[in-house]
Amino acid sequence: MLMGRIVGTVVSTQKDSGLTGFKLLVVQCVDVDMKLTPSYVIAVDAIGCGMNEMAIVVQGSSARITDRTKNKPVDAAIIAVVDNVDVQGKRVYEKFKSS
Amino acid sequence: MLMGRIVGTVVSTQKDSGLTGFKLLVVQCVDVDMKLTPSYVIAVDAIGCGMNEMAIVVQGSSARITDRTKNKPVDAAIIAVVDNVDVQGKRVYEKFKSS
Amino acid sequence: MLMGRIVGTVVSTQKDSGLTGFKLLVVQCVDVDMKLTPSYVIAVDAIGCGMNEMAIVVQGSSARITDRTKNKPVDAAIIAVVDNVDVQGKRVYEKFKSS
Amino acid sequence: MLMGRIVGTVVSTQKDSGLTGFKLLVVQCVDVDMKLTPSYVIAVDAIGCGMNEMAIVVQGSSARITDRTKNKPVDAAIIAVVDNVDVQGKRVYEKFKSS
Amino acid sequence: MLMGRIVGTVVSTQKDSGLTGFKLLVVQCVDVDMKLTPSYVIAVDAIGCGMNEMAIVVQGSSARITDRTKNKPVDAAIIAVVDNVDVQGKRVYEKFKSS
Numbered sequence: 227m228l229m230g231r232i233v234g235t236v237v238s239t240q241k242d243s244g245l246t247g248f249k250l251l252v253v254q255c256v257d258v259d260m261k262l263t264p265s266y267v268i269a270v271d272a273i274g275c276g277m278n279e280m281a282i283v284v285q286g287s288s289a290r291i292t293d294r295t296k297n298k299p300v301d302a303a304i305i306a307v308v309d310n311v312d313v314q315g316k317r318v319y320e321k322f323k324s325s
Numbered sequence: 326m327l328m329g330r331i332v333g334t335v336v337s338t339q340k341d342s343g344l345t346g347f348k349l350l351v352v353q354c355v356d357v358d359m360k361l362t363p364s365y366v367i368a369v370d371a372i373g374c375g376m377n378e379m380a381i382v383v384q385g386s387s388a389r390i391t392d393r394t395k396n397k398p399v400d401a402a403i404i405a406v407v408d409n410v411d412v413q414g415k416r417v418y419e420k421f422k423s424s
Numbered sequence: 425m426l427m428g429r430i431v432g433t434v435v436s437t438q439k440d441s442g443l444t445g446f447k448l449l450v451v452q453c454v455d456v457d458m459k460l461t462p463s464y465v466i467a468v469d470a471i472g473c474g475m476n477e478m479a480i481v482v483q484g485s486s487a488r489i490t491d492r493t494k495n496k497p498v499d500a501a502i503i504a505v506v507d508n509v510d511v512q513g514k515r516v517y518e519k520f521k522s523s
Numbered sequence: 524m525l526m527g528r529i530v531g532t533v534v535s536t537q538k539d540s541g542l543t544g545f546k547l548l549v550v551q552c553v554d555v556d557m558k559l560t561p562s563y564v565i566a567v568d569a570i571g572c573g574m575n576e577m578a579i580v581v582q583g584s585s586a587r588i589t590d591r592t593k594n595k596p597v598d599a600a601i602i603a604v605v606d607n608v609d610v611q612g613k614r615v616y617e618k619f620k621s622s
Numbered sequence: 623m624l625m626g627r628i629v630g631t632v633v634s635t636q637k638d639s640g641l642t643g644f645k646l647l648v649v650q651c652v653d654v655d656m657k658l659t660p661s662y663v664i665a666v667d668a669i670g671c672g673m674n675e676m677a678i679v680v681q682g683s684s685a686r687i688t689d690r691t692k693n694k695p696v697d698a699a700i701i702a703v704v705d706n707v708d709v710q711g712k713r714v715y716e717k718f719k720s721s
Contacts, residue, residue, distance in 0.1 A: 236405075289598075436678065581696060
């Protein structure tokens, strides 16, 4: 899975029927030091998450295996909101300290 | 999913029978500031879209899950035309202002 | 799908039985201006194509959905030979003018 | 598959039910000389492994084929802990010498 | 598929049961001129191949379609050993001349 911050939203009215009811979110990837990178994906929200949260995104056919996305035409779904990340013994991200 | 602008068309007469009736479009990816990047994909049109529109493209096996592409030999399908994109609280794309 | 020029061939005698009878072709990717890039894939020929033709390659599980490649152990198949490509209103590729 | 060192952990309480009970680990990829690269993936632990171990990660739909991850919404799973790696006739990694 | 040279081996005792009996090989990718690049994959041997051979690797779900890897948790399998490669009319690789 990839990790990134939810930084935006996409609105579409003309779309495949399988996307009806899904929020399309812009998730900007972070590097291993939790800095934003230029990469991003458009992911559907499979769990109910909010702007600026750090998210885990599952890609490929596994994006169709979540409770909300079964058999939907999506290749990226947010499946977790991150509370904490520890790398090399250091706390590099903590949800309730970030703004 | 990825986001990009529909910038071109591909015409082919010699092709697998599964591609019959599909428009093959050149979708040039945009970065998170909506600037065109050098990357592109050739995607089939699964919803009926037009030149210069901003599109959402689903890739991989999920490209075969749309209403029009079931069981077709495609790995990229346009599943939505973008109306608006907001990133970091700013409107970075608006369909009806772009030319 | 990706687009590239068929620039070479691979010959193999020691291989999985599922590859028997397939031509393995070297397809060198082109950028959106139709210039060759350093990237390439080895793809099977699913339609009967020739050296130097511009090809559309489908990747992933969809490479096993063509008429000739059903259930074969391949992740890249040529599914179309390109006649013309138009980008931003300009004809950037035309089969019968290229040598 | 890719190879990388297990360098961190991700904690999440708000997540898809299919992730319940899985450890989410940060696996930082190594190059062919076993040096850490900037790339990483978030992978579930499918075998029971520990911090700083060198791991083999399977991606895509195959991440759902392990004993522990069948039908789970994951696209990356650690399926092996590396004991030794030999490249070009040299031992480039040995588990029981690394700290 | 990708093409690369078999340059190394990975040994693992702690692993998913689905990997039992498979050789894990380090395949270093080559560019279109057959020079080694920094990229590599860890692939299982699906045909019986040897060190330094030039190999074709199938990735993704298709890596589970070979005779030996059906339903195994692998995303990369060597499915062919290369005899010759011709690019732009030149022989760029020949197995029985390489050392």
